[in-house]
Amino acid sequence: MKYKQAFAEILFEALDHEIPVKDLEVLIEKPKNQQHGDLAFPCFTLAKVKRKSPALIAHELSTKIQSATIEKVQVVGAYINIFLNKKLVSEDTVAEIIKQQENYGALDIGKNRPVTIDLSSPNIAKPFSMGHLRSTVIGNSLAFIVEKCGYKSIRINHIGDWGTQFGKLITAYKIWGEAEKVKLNPIKELLTLYVKFHDEAESNPSLVEQGRNWFKKLEDGDEEATSLWQWFRDESLKEFSRIYQLMNVQFDSFAGEAFYNDKMDRVVKLLEEKQLLIESDQAQVVELIDKELPPCLIKKSDGATLYATRDLAAALYRKENYDFDLSLYVVGNEQSLHFKQLMAVLEKMGYAWANNMVHIPFGMMLKDGKKMSTRKGKGRLIRGSTK
Ligand code: ARG
Numbered sequence: 001m002k003y004k005q006a007f008a009e010i011l012f013e014a015l016d017h018e019i020p021v022k023d024l025e026v027l028i029e030k031p032k033n034q035q036h037g038d039l040a041f042p043c044f045t046l047a048k049v050k051r052k053s054p055a056l057i058a059h060e061l062s063t064k065i066q067s068a069t070i071e072k073v074q075v076v077g078a079y080i081n082i083f084l085n086k087k088l089v090s091e092d093t094v095a096e097i098i099k100q101q102e103n104y105g106a107l108d109i110g111k112n113r114p115v116t117i118d119l120s121s122p123n124i125a126k127p128f129s130m131g132h133l134r135s136t137v138i139g140n141s142l143a144f145i146v147e148k149c150g151y152k153s154i155r156i157n158h159i160g161d162w163g164t165q166f167g168k169l170i171t172a173y174k175i176w177g178e179a180e181k182v183k184l185n186p187i188k189e190l191l192t193l194y195v196k197f198h199d200e201a202e203s204n205p206s207l208v209e210q211g212r213n214w215f216k217k218l219e220d221g222d223e224e225a226t227s228l229w230q231w232f233r234d235e236s237l238k239e240f241s242r243i244y245q246l247m248n249v250q251f252d253s254f255a256g257e258a259f260y261n262d263k264m265d266r267v268v269k270l271l272e273e274k275q276l277l278i279e280s281d282q283a284q285v286v287e288l289i290d291k292e293l294p295p296c297l298i299k300k301s302d303g304a305t306l307y308a309t310r311d312l313a314a315a316l317y318r319k320e321n322y323d324f325d326l327s328l329y330v331v332g333n334e335q336s337l338h339f340k341q342l343m344a345v346l347e348k349m350g351y352a353w354a355n356n357m358v359h360i361p362f363g364m365m366l367k368d369g370k371k372m373s374t375r376k377g378k379g380r381l382i383r384g385s386t387k
Helices: 002-014 021-025 044-050 054-062 086-103 130-148 164-176 179-184 186-201 206-219 223-247 257-273 307-322 333-348 352-356
Strands: 039-042 070-076 079-084 114-118 152-156 277-280 283-286 296-299 326-330 357-360
Touching (some): 002 021, 002 039, 039 054, 044 054, 054 070, 054 079, 079 086, 114 130, 114 307, 130 223, 130 326, 130 357, 164 223, 179 186, 186 206, 186 223, 206 223, 257 277, 257 296, 257 307, 296 307, 296 333, 307 326, 307 333, 326 352, 333 357, 352 357
Parallel strands (some): 114 152, 326 357
Antiparallel strands (some): 070 079, 277 283, 283 296
């Protein structure tokens, strides 16, 4: 920008003030090929004013260009290409960086408007996975970029602290768990219990039923279920905060999935009012055939809500509380369909701001060419459709 303006001023002098600097500046281009110089001035527009061939003007004008910041002037057809003096430009840039420090390169396009960034978002009672690590670093970097562009960033850690898996975990803890062991090594022990549940459930399907019941109790606020859940959550967050400290990442909110427990009825009601909710196999869904997507499951046959329901509530909450200009979700690409459905449902509900939501996907880390799954104890949760 700065050098474009300087070049325009030189041209202004060379043209005897015939054409205003601003008009010249807009004509200056940055050559795609670096070999053609740092900046280029095409003479076609001047040709109309001066009634001479553009190549001739380029040639005549080039002889009048002289400046310490310009190392070389080259005429190629109708173009005047200039090469900046690298030493001067580097010195100048370094001096500017030293002067402006962390403000160097800052823009004001955001006008302090809010941008929410959903990042990290690990699941409690599970180890922090590679995917969560990637979401944390990519999301945090995006937050810095957003801030640099003059927006206000809001880092939200949408902790996975709700869902049917907590019913399973409580069931496993009630049958095989020992408080002492959990206290000693919470995440490892809870994961062991979770894996055991899945191993045992293969031959004992009644466990799945018990898990479902415990989750229902949790949703209904049962005291025992709630206090176990709270304990698992607290221990997990302690472990996660150790990782965040190492990475020097801070969050503005830890409102996770459980936070939306009392905010989902409203979503369901709104969907009903807008006549978007239909019954399918005793479950409540929003059809998205017109958007060429599979239906979005809102409520299961037993009335339990789902991951998508909580994300709908979260999106509404974020819009109403933060009034975001942009809402980013930094989540692995295995959840692309989920985010497409989420945005499609919000759009159907009539919220134009759904267009300002962006899923930022990233690839999955494989181990020996395969997915890692926590259920089998390999370290990564594969999200099932029931969560
Ligand atoms: N806890 C989820 C998982 O580990 C990621 C949540 C991403 N954020 C969201 N708003 N859905 O798969």
